[in-house]
Amino acid sequence: MIREWVNRVRDWFRRDVLDRELAEELAFHRRLLERDATREGVGEGQVAAAASRRLGNVTRAREDARQRWSLPWLDHVYRDIRYAIRGLSRARAFTATVVLTLGLGLGANGAMFDVIDGMMFRPLAYLRDPDSVQRFYWQWWDQERLVTSQSGPYTRYLDLRRETTAFSQFAAFSERRLAVGRGERVREERIGAVSASYFAFFTARPVLGRFFTESEDVTPRGAAVAVLSYPFWQAEFGGRDVLGETLRIDNVQATIVGVAPRGFSGVNDADPPVAWIPITTYAGSSGSNDATTYYTRYGWGWMHILARRKSNVSIERATVDATTAFQRSWSAAAIDETQLPSVTRARPQVVVSSVRPGAGPDPSLEARTVIWVSVVAGIVLLIAAANVANLFVARALRRQRETAVRRALGASRARLLTQSLVESVLLAFVGACAAVLLSQWASAAVRTLLAPAGSATVQAFANQRTITVTFGAALLVGLGIGLVPAFLVNAGDLPTRLRGGARGGMVEGVRIRAVLLMLQGALSTVLLIGAMLFLRSLTAVTGLPLGYDAERVLVVTRVIEGPFPGVPALRSMTSLLVSTASALPEVESAAWAATVPFFSNSYRTLSVPGVDSVGRLGTFTYQVTTPDYFRTMSTRILRGRAIVAEDRQGAPGVAVVSESMARILWPAQDAIGRCFRMGSDTAPCLSVVGVAEDMVQRDLTGTQRYHYYIPLDQSTRTVGNHMLLKLRGDPAVMGERVRVALQRVLPGGAYLTARPLRSLVSAEQRTWRMGAAMLLAFGLLALGVAAVGLHGVIGYNVSQRMHELGVRVALGAQRFHIGLLVVGQSVRYVVVGVLVGMVIAAWASRWVEPLLFRQHAIDPAVYAGVALLMLAVAFAASAVPALRATRVDPASALRAE
Amino acid sequence: MHGYGIAQHLQRLSKDVIHVEEGSLYPALQRMRQKGWIRAEWRQTPNNQRARYYEITADGRAHLGEQTVGFAELMDAVRRIMAPVRAGDRDRSDR
Numbered sequence: 007m008i009r010e011w012v013n014r015v016r017d018w019f020r021r022d023v024l025d026r027e028l029a030e031e032l033a034f035h036r037r038l039l040e041r042d043a044t045r046e047g048v049g050e051g052q053v054a055a056a057a058s059r060r061l062g063n064v065t066r067a068r069e070d071a072r073q074r075w076s077l078p079w080l081d082h083v084y085r086d087i088r089y090a091i092r093g094l095s096r097a098r099a100f101t102a103t104v105v106l107t108l109g110l111g112l113g114a115n116g117a118m119f120d121v122i123d124g125m126m127f128r129p130l131a132y133l134r135d136p137d138s139v140q141r142f143y144w145q146w147w148d149q150e151r152l153v154t155s156q157s158g159p160y161t162r163y164l165d166l167r168r169e170t171t172a173f174s175q176f177a178a179f180s181e182r183r184l185a186v187g188r189g190e191r192v193r194e195e196r197i198g199a200v201s202a203s204y205f206a207f208f209t210a211r212p213v214l215g216r217f218f219t220e221s222e223d224v225t226p227r228g229a230a231v232a233v234l235s236y237p238f239w240q241a242e243f244g245g246r247d248v249l250g251e252t253l254r255i256d257n258v259q260a261t262i263v264g265v266a267p268r269g270f271s272g273v274n275d276a277d278p279p280v281a282w283i284p285i286t287t288y289a290g291s292s293g294s295n296d297a298t299t300y301y302t303r304y305g306w307g308w309m310h311i312l313a314r315r316k317s318n319v320s321i322e323r324a325t326v327d328a329t330t331a332f333q334r335s336w337s338a339a340a341i342d343e344t345q346l347p348s349v350t351r352a353r354p355q356v357v358v359s360s361v362r363p364g365a366g367p368d369p370s371l372e373a374r375t376v377i378w379v380s381v382v383a384g385i386v387l388l389i390a391a392a393n394v395a396n397l398f399v400a401r402a403l404r405r406q407r408e409t410a411v412r413r414a415l416g417a418s419r420a421r422l423l424t425q426s427l428v429e430s431v432l433l434a435f436v437g438a439c440a441a442v443l444l445s446q447w448a449s450a451a452v453r454t455l456l457a458p459a460g461s462a463t464v465q466a467f468a469n470q471r472t473i474t475v476t477f478g479a480a481l482l483v484g485l486g487i488g489l490v491p492a493f494l495v496n497a498g499d500l501p502t503r504l505r506g507g508a509r510g511g512m513v514e515g516v517r518i519r520a521v522l523l524m525l526q527g528a529l530s531t532v533l534l535i536g537a538m539l540f541l542r543s544l545t546a547v548t549g550l551p552l553g554y555d556a557e558r559v560l561v562v563t564r565v566i567e568g569p570f571p572g573v574p575a576l577r578s579m580t581s582l583l584v585s586t587a588s589a590l591p592e593v594e595s596a597a598w599a600a601t602v603p604f605f606s607n608s609y610r611t612l613s614v615p616g617v618d619s620v621g622r623l624g625t626f627t628y629q630v631t632t633p634d635y636f637r638t639m640s641t642r643i644l645r646g647r648a649i650v651a652e653d654r655q656g657a658p659g660v661a662v663v664s665e666s667m668a669r670i671l672w673p674a675q676d677a678i679g680r681c682f683r684m685g686s687d688t689a690p691c692l693s694v695v696g697v698a699e700d701m702v703q704r705d706l707t708g709t710q711r712y713h714y715y716i717p718l719d720q721s722t723r724t725v726g727n728h729m730l731l732k733l734r735g736d737p738a739v740m741g742e743r744v745r746v747a748l749q750r751v752l753p754g755g756a757y758l759t760a761r762p763l764r765s766l767v768s769a770e771q772r773t774w775r776m777g778a779a780m781l782l783a784f785g786l787l788a789l790g791v792a793a794v795g796l797h798g799v800i801g802y803n804v805s806q807r808m809h810e811l812g813v814r815v816a817l818g819a820q821r822f823h824i825g826l827l828v829v830g831q832s833v834r835y836v837v838v839g840v841l842v843g844m845v846i847a848a849w850a851s852r853w854v855e856p857l858l859f860r861q862h863a864i865d866p867a868v869y870a871g872v873a874l875l876m877l878a879v880a881f882a883a884s885a886v887p888a889l890r891a892t893r894v895d896p897a898s899a900l901r902a903e
Numbered sequence: 904m905h906g907y908g909i910a911q912h913l914q915r916l917s918k919d920v921i922h923v924e925e926g927s928l929y930p931a932l933q934r935m936r937q938k939g940w941i942r943a944e945w946r947q948t949p950n951n952q953r954a955r956y957y958e959i960t961a962d963g964r965a966h967l968g969e970q971t972v973g974f975a976e977l978m979d980a981v982r983r984i985m986a987p988v989r990a991g992d993r994d995r996s997d998r
Contacts, residue, residue, distance in 0.1 A: 035907045038907045
């Protein structure tokens, strides 16, 4: 049955050939019959007639055969397409407007789908049976708050692997940026520390050598082996045989044992690692206490778990199974980590969910923002579709008489509907082609906005899925906008429409167009309000007092290779670096620091005389630094003094605290001279010598700013690895020169990396910047589309009303009033649209609010501003038609009828 | 076999009982080709003329089998229906 239809469609395409062949066949048959007749002795003149008699009615036969390879509906569609192409290529301006409008609308959606798909749904390359592979997310209650985390200690991995029954495969992995290479060529790259079982989740086979094995991934410390990614192998080694060569990764001198195939990026295809090393190799050589305790203790939560559900186990059962094991593991951890609440209080549970964190239980702010932006893209498409529908209605109205005539001549409604649909779908598909090109470019732009600078690996060509979805959406939109004018045109009785001409039966169309216009106005208003809210959030975020001036600060980080050189050696290296840096002409001031904002934090339990359990107040982060810190960072000391050179070992322990910390610990009292202890309550007392302004250490939008500073010389625990340099110029320009100058004084086995502090700050602001940029772009796009639509409709109305306006002028109407009449109509549409839009925006505000920063979702100033903008657009869009209306010549307008 | 051949063949097998307009053969052949029961191919005849040859396919053979069975049953049924009628006619004429 299906094959018959396939054959028929195929025959339809070669029906001319078939026709010729049949003619040839019949001619051949006729020749043979004539030969037979001759042989039978039929007279010379009778041969042809005899053959014809045998053959019968050839025309009938050919007609019958032809019917077999003609498909009436396909013929019609084909004719409709040709008709549509002819019509559209004549109406160039119309076609261009529609294609552009739909292209923008579909392109915006294609781009957003591409981004969302990549963040949440697209199956990972090479992943075997993706539906059964899950990532574990840990959840527990902290006070009244549900905490979700992806990372846990290695011991948790061992516990779950041992205690669960619902899973057939387990892998542990962690990705971090580590120093790769040595000497001058050292760079920080993303490295995957993965268990040997990790590769078994994928169908990938190494293009060179092998992946590492279980025997190389063992506690306490795995083998020094590495598998390279394909692009890294190509870029760094030119694709040569690298097996057996060594590559320094962090503290590990790793032997290269294999190269992963092209396109393999493990579970992270947004920012793929350049190489993989055994997870125990990484943990066992991390150079801290953790290196020896990571597989027995629970203190270091740093890695993720991938697991494959057994084929007969549901997600629910797997969750129960994993949760039971997690609770047992939690109890074991609580013995070790005394500050952990009990299982009954924390109620720990596992969420067995998507490998992609974007679709997991705790999506990042980026993922949530992207969802919102894609809703916005959907609205833009609606506006675009409404606009195009509007243009179609106008066209249908102009053609009303033509269609009425065709109906009267016997064309069926179905035929006219098909024709209208063919035209709109055709246009939508051309729009989709434009959209694919556009979304290609737009999704790269979105990803650049999303991804941290320098790490974006943008795909070369649009994804198959994205293209399919774009064309699917185009089909829907095409059908949608084709139906509106079709129904409109078919409405009303035939004789009236035949008689009525262009002005009769127009009311219906005008009403639909007015509704579409108001809808556009409302949606544009919603988008613009959203855009303004995000813009104000962004302003609030960027204008946030950081408590330091990041603009000219360069962060130089010291990385020690190889064995730990010992504290005295590090301290002397530190003072050498600080003194060298201070002497450089580019450097204004230099300070050593244990932590860097948005990069690392230190915090310890505090005990403060007279304050019960300080921990419940929040987290107190601290900085270990040298005297010039405050000058370097431009952080103001509000009371007391900063750290000075005299605060050295042996001198009384001192600390500078942030204003918020002073206020929460010693409310309504002077903090200067107070004492607190780090760690246990038997530790030496640190007396507060100064209060500094609040500063943002780790969380841009957080409200807790509890921070304190202790002198490096008095710290026994930390030496720190960062140097903050205030430069006399742009750190992006001078940074490398400074780094190289400092690198020269370093002994071997250590190297420096440098980056401007403001890049860390701006990375934190990225989400807001992205939200504001995209909403503003979409909002303006929507506004532009709506303005074009408004202009078109008002202009059309004016040309339809020329007669009426002429009469008015003839009866003595002022030109000014005529203009007002036209502008008034446009303003009326927009006012209704704006009001509806505001109601929608207010209704949606409770979902938008959490995405904003120090900005109410219902902001009268924003609402009023957007309303004014919309009104201005209404005036502008109707200005030209209004002018035309005022110039109406009553004599010619009246004669025209 | 080409169209002319098929026509000759039918005529010979039916002992000249069945006479069709031979042209009407071709629409039927087209239908069968589209249904996938026969295959068509242009070839040279022994006399070096170009002609389209038709050939039954596996599908066509299967279908033919079904049709043959169906037709046999039909003929059987027709024969059973016709037999008493003729007998009755004879009875009447005897009276």
